[in-house]
Amino acid sequence: MGILVYAEHDNNSIKGATLNVITAAKAIGGDITVLVAGSGCGAAAEAAAKIDGVSKVLCADNAAYEHQLAENVAALVAEAGKGSSHILAAATTTGKNFMPRVAALLDVEQISEIVAVESADTFKRPIYAGNAIATVQNSDSTKVITVRTTGFDAAAAEGGSASVEALDVAKDEGKSAFVGEELAKSDRPELTAAKIVISGGRGMQNGDNFEMLYKVADKLGAAVGASRAAVDAGFVPNDMQVGQTGKIVAPDLYVAVGISGAIQHLAGMKDSKVIVAINKDEEAPIFQVADYGLVADLFDAVPELDSLV
Amino acid sequence: MKVLVPIKRVVDYNVKVRVKADNSGVDLANVKMAMNPFCEIAVEEAVRLKEKGVVTEIIAVTIGNKAAQEQLRTAMALGADRSILVETEEDAQPLAIAKALKALVDKESPDLVILGKQAIDGDNSQTGQMLAALAGMPQGTFASEVNVADGKVKVTREIDGGLQTVELSLPAVVTTDLRLNEPRYASLPNIMKAKKKPLEVISAADLGVSFASSTKTLKVEPPAERSAGIKVASVAELVEKLKNEAKVI
Numbered sequence: 001m002g003i004l005v006y007a008e009h010d011n012n013s014i015k016g017a018t019l020n021v022i023t024a025a026k027a028i029g030g031d032i033t034v035l036v037a038g039s040g041c042g043a044a045a046e047a048a049a050k051i052d053g054v055s056k057v058l059c060a061d062n063a064a065y066e067h068q069l070a071e072n073v074a075a076l077v078a079e080a081g082k083g084s085s086h087i088l089a090a091a092t093t094t095g096k097n098f099m100p101r102v103a104a105l106l107d108v109e110q111i112s113e114i115v116a117v118e119s120a121d122t123f124k125r126p127i128y129a130g131n132a133i134a135t136v137q138n139s140d141s142t143k144v145i146t147v148r149t150t151g152f153d154a155a156a157a158e159g160g161s162a163s164v165e166a167l168d169v170a171k172d173e174g175k176s177a178f179v180g181e182e183l184a185k186s187d188r189p190e191l192t193a194a195k196i197v198i199s200g201g202r203g204m205q206n207g208d209n210f211e212m213l214y215k216v217a218d219k220l221g222a223a224v225g226a227s228r229a230a231v232d233a234g235f236v237p238n239d240m241q242v243g244q245t246g247k248i249v250a251p252d253l254y255v256a257v258g259i260s261g262a263i264q265h266l267a268g269m270k271d272s273k274v275i276v277a278i279n280k281d282e283e284a285p286i287f288q289v290a291d292y293g294l295v296a297d298l299f300d301a302v303p304e305l306d307s308l309v
Numbered sequence: 310m311k312v313l314v315p316i317k318r319v320v321d322y323n324v325k326v327r328v329k330a331d332n333s334g335v336d337l338a339n340v341k342m343a344m345n346p347f348c349e350i351a352v353e354e355a356v357r358l359k360e361k362g363v364v365t366e367i368i369a370v371t372i373g374n375k376a377a378q379e380q381l382r383t384a385m386a387l388g389a390d391r392s393i394l395v396e397t398e399e400d401a402q403p404l405a406i407a408k409a410l411k412a413l414v415d416k417e418s419p420d421l422v423i424l425g426k427q428a429i430d431g432d433n434s435q436t437g438q439m440l441a442a443l444a445g446m447p448q449g450t451f452a453s454e455v456n457v458a459d460g461k462v463k464v465t466r467e468i469d470g471g472l473q474t475v476e477l478s479l480p481a482v483v484t485t486d487l488r489l490n491e492p493r494y495a496s497l498p499n500i501m502k503a504k505k506k507p508l509e510v511i512s513a514a515d516l517g518v519s520f521a522s523s524t525k526t527l528k529v530e531p532p533a534e535r536s537a538g539i540k541v542a543s544v545a546e547l548v549e550k551l552k553n554e555a556k557v558i
């Protein structure tokens with residue numbers, strides 16, 4: 001029994017999303033075991049052992065897990081999680097990729113993107129792009145769950161003293177291979193972890209104009225996001241997209257610049273604490289969810305904002 | 310090479326759904342239905358592979374009630390050669406759907422299964438991955454580029470930090486993300502031609518798959534409403550409010 005939490009990490013430290021998952025695990029109740037899988041991930045396992053509330057860490061250190069290939073990771077998690085009451089992972093592109101495979105291997109259903117724990121078998125999750133919230137009850141003996149991180153606070157990264165055990169299981173399915181990756185390099189905080197997010201939409205007109213947002217963001221320690229329209233128009237790369245099919249964010253402050261506010265975009269940011277909208281169209285739907293709306297040309301307003309913060 | 314394209318009939322993405330007054334679900338009576346947008350991208354990708362000469366046959370499949378035939382006809386109007394409806398009145402969940410698709414994979418032996426990364430009703434994002442696991446296939450989820458060559462498929466995937474490319478042996482499962490392609494519209498002659506293409510109806514029982522679910526929906530509620538705040542007159546007023554009222558900067 002107990003709860004198995006799959007950790008995301010960079011070999012040295014545990015990613016913030018996993019701390020939110022630990023909080024969800026605590027709300028469910030039971031001993032929490034964290035699985036750290038990777039290649040050369042010993043330091044990350046040590047870091048996981050310090051997270052408050054964790055009772056055991058399993059470290060599967062093997063070349064097969066280096067790039068988190070879904071085929072290999074799912075086989076590992078299904079084996080390590082057999083008999084657990086719950087298996088949890090963050091609903092990031094990593095968790096969304098391998099967790100349904102785990103569920104299928106265990107012949108159980110998956111509960112995707114929970115935002116609240118009602119009891120050990122009952123959870124809340126958004127459906128229809130967040131236009132409805134379903135309360136679902138699952139009767140499988142092992143519950144496979146992905147956790148929407150914005151629904152839960154982060155657990156303290158320090159304060160725990162769990163034991164670390166090596167998990168010597170090599171699962172190389174041999175059907176997939178990592179070829180390469182292009183990761184965005186940025187000194188700004190990660191979109192999903194930032195306290196302040198400034199996003200630009202179609203109104204930015206081109207990619208160069210995003211420089212204005214980067215300048216303000218750097219003064220505020222903010223991350224920069226974008227609407228799907230801005231990404232589709234090629235202004236900025238896809239990893240900046242906030243929305244139903246992009247990243248879900250819930251920062252303390254979300255500033256939407258030149259974004260009209262399509263429901264798919266609102267689905268990705270409407271849980272932010274404070275929302276500011278800057279748009280020259282006063283009829284734009286974004287104003288219906290904004291705490292502070294400014295009807296203005298962004299090319300005047302953003303430079304002025306830059307000079308005032 | 311044969312491609313299987315599972316699709317889903319869902320509420321049209323432009324419809325703002327409403328929760329029923331008794332909280333039993335969302336109101337789907339008299340609502341416009343359409344093919345799930347990610348499924349359209351999957352059909353388009355299969356058609357492009359056929360146009361490139363990589364693919365010889367495209368089979369569209371869906372699991373649903375009689376009305377879902379409409380979306381299969383749309384898929385055939387877009388370029389699928391034939392289609393299969395696994396007919397059920399039950400609200401099938403991803404695991405059962407994946408099992409039904411696995412039965413069809415066993416029957417049809419496709420080299421590639423292309424499907425949407427998620428349906429915009431349940432927002433589960435599970436079916437493709439589950440099918441891959443059940444069929445013992447590798448998977449390339451959230452694809453923004455697909456290249457088939459030398460018995461392998463190279464898939465560029467949209468991940469949180471950017472893009473990742475993986476190479477998979479065939480047969481494989483690919484799930485589509487938004488930027489994989491821009492789906493075409495069906496032309497009138499192709500819509501007419503699609504009416505004559507074969508559409509096979511199989512009952513769920515014939516496939517030996519049960520659609521009973523271990524997950525029960527207890528209630529469905531509207532999300533907490535956010536009310537509109539105030540309009541500020543100037544950037545200076547905005548900054549003052551953010552500093553002193555909201556205290557977020």
